[in-house]
Amino acid sequence: MTETEFLLWARGPAFQGATVIFVLGVTFRLLEILLLGRKPNLAEPRGSAMLGGLRTIVTRSFPDAGTHKRSAFTHYMGYIFHIGFFITLLLYAPHILVIEKAFGVSWPALPTTVVDATAVITMIALIAVLLHRLKDPVLRFLSNFQDYFAWFLTILPLLTGYIAFHRVGLPPPALIAIHILSVELLMVVFPFTKLMHAFTLFMARWYNGAIAGYKGVNS
């Protein structure tokens, strides 16, 4: 297979297949949770479950003092990683073009040099959390294959994208194809790992907030 055919396959049928599996997986996993349902509560609430839920989606982004004290490192590194990841993914011109093709919306991009630097910072943050996970005895005890695999799936697109952008090692068409393939790998495995937190975090936070926002029965 020539380089061009490889790149065309990655951009063409492979991406289509990965999209099918990704959307299928995410829909399936979300429906699995939602269709379990909750026990109906016929009592009248004192507060508002919906408002409480919506509020908690936002406020849970800032951990309470106790949690923060125990895991300040994870807190900061986590934020650096996530913000850096979204900047690299959503504010880089060629990526915005992909989103425009898939969803029809686009927005202005950042200069590519800024995105380049952000990608480096993001990868450093990822490596930092991995080292922390390996060093801390409790985390190491709790970590299993899925944790490390999810980390690997996440850093691979960043790394291959960085290399493809700087055009070192292999001919550029092959580098771009490998980057696209790494993204497709992430897409295909994503719904079946803890990376689903990207979608379920809203449901989890809402549910916890709703219980609290219920504020007991209105009597």
Next chain:
Amino acid sequence: MAESRLADLDIEVGDIGTHNVIPLLHEIRHALAQLLEDGKETVIDLRSIPLAPGEEAAIEQALGEGEVQAVLSALGPSNFRETSYPGVWVVTHHNHDDKIVGKFVEVASIPALLRSQTEDMSAGLRRLEETLMEDGGSRGD
């Protein structure tokens, strides 16, 4: 006519160039210093460097015009121009269609192609001898 329509278009040359002009002038500076130090000549191929539209003109403007202009007629015209910096020559080769087939900056006391070549001089000497033999055979020399 196409020309007037082109002029109507609102086209500007981008203000971000390749930034190759200053480095190139530095390279010429280095070459000139070396020429004075140990006589080493340098030839820089201007067409091997990516230049944005207008940058080649900027380089020529920066180099300026000197005292010497020479034209060679072989396989088309070639122009040898000493710039305002003695020892720095701009050499432009054209073919019979006046299309440019080569553009160089030569740092030398005189560009290589302006010198008369040994083979040409030998052939010329033979021709001169033949001509004199025909003419001066009777007079003897």
Next chain:
Amino acid sequence: MKNDQTLGEILRDQGISRRGFLKFCAATASLLALPPGSVTAIAAALESARRPSVIWLSFQECTGCTESLTRSDAASIEDLIFNTISLDYHHTLQAASGTGAEDARQSAMKENWGKYLLVVDGSIPTGNPGFSTIAGISNVDMLMEVAAGAAAIVAVGSCASFGGIPHASPNPTGAVSVADLISDKPVINVPGCPPIPVVIAGVLTQFLTFGIPELDELHRPMAFYGKSIHDRCYRRPFYDKGLFAETFDDEGARKGWCLYKLGCKGPTTYNACATTKWNEGTSFPIQSGHPCLGCSQPDFWDAGGFYQALSIPTGDISRAAVYGAGAGIAAGALMGALNRGRKSHAVRVHKKVTIDDLEKEHEK
């Protein structure tokens, strides 16, 4: 055909001075992207090179490659190349035709067996040999016959190098490239649609001077195809700064910004357009405001659209997402139903523990 004269002798016979010859070598060095210091080596090599016999076969092509090469109508570097080779057969350019022309080809082959240079433009149809014939001989047959005695084969143009436009999906004639059919002779690919004329001439010169040049993995001479357009493009600073033209006549386009968003294939295309340019260094597509088509790469016709940016997936993503969602909903609903069934079953078979059960346990 006087093929035993050296090039130096031929040029002197034509009245070209040593100065003229050195000027030609300087222009050749520039063309081959060799440092100016190599002029001496080129001069020495060309001086003693012999005038090779060249047989040019045109197969399934549009003749654009021949047109590209023969554009100059006065003595030029390209013309000089043609004067320094003995073009013994070219069915578009030659005056003869029919059996006379074929006889000329046969005698040229016989006289120079093992030493002549075969130049091919156009792809070769294999679906039915009758799709493209010359003098009743199919392209496949003619190629195999002439290649047998060639020293090397130069495939000029994207059709001969990679199959070109006939090879584009669905490839109705079964078009293949020269390299697909020939494996026992060195094949030099000179792709482009068409290739830059000085590049065609330069490859022939390079072959005369130095023999088979250094080739990349697609058999293209590194001297001309070693760098991508992107790495030599004067608009690269705009790409690096993230300044792109969005349409063909917006502010960015007028300012000469990067054409990535308009589908430029520069990053994945290898050719000399950005430095050597076209029409003796006048301009090239990007400089004129049009994105690179990638015409010197294999399968560029099927590379996902000329105006679709490189990063954009080529398939129908919305449809894929809809299928995925449909399948996911179905699978999710099924799983949901299964889970609810399991839950209600568990509720049904649940037995309440009574005080008697506990006392019985305790007695044990």
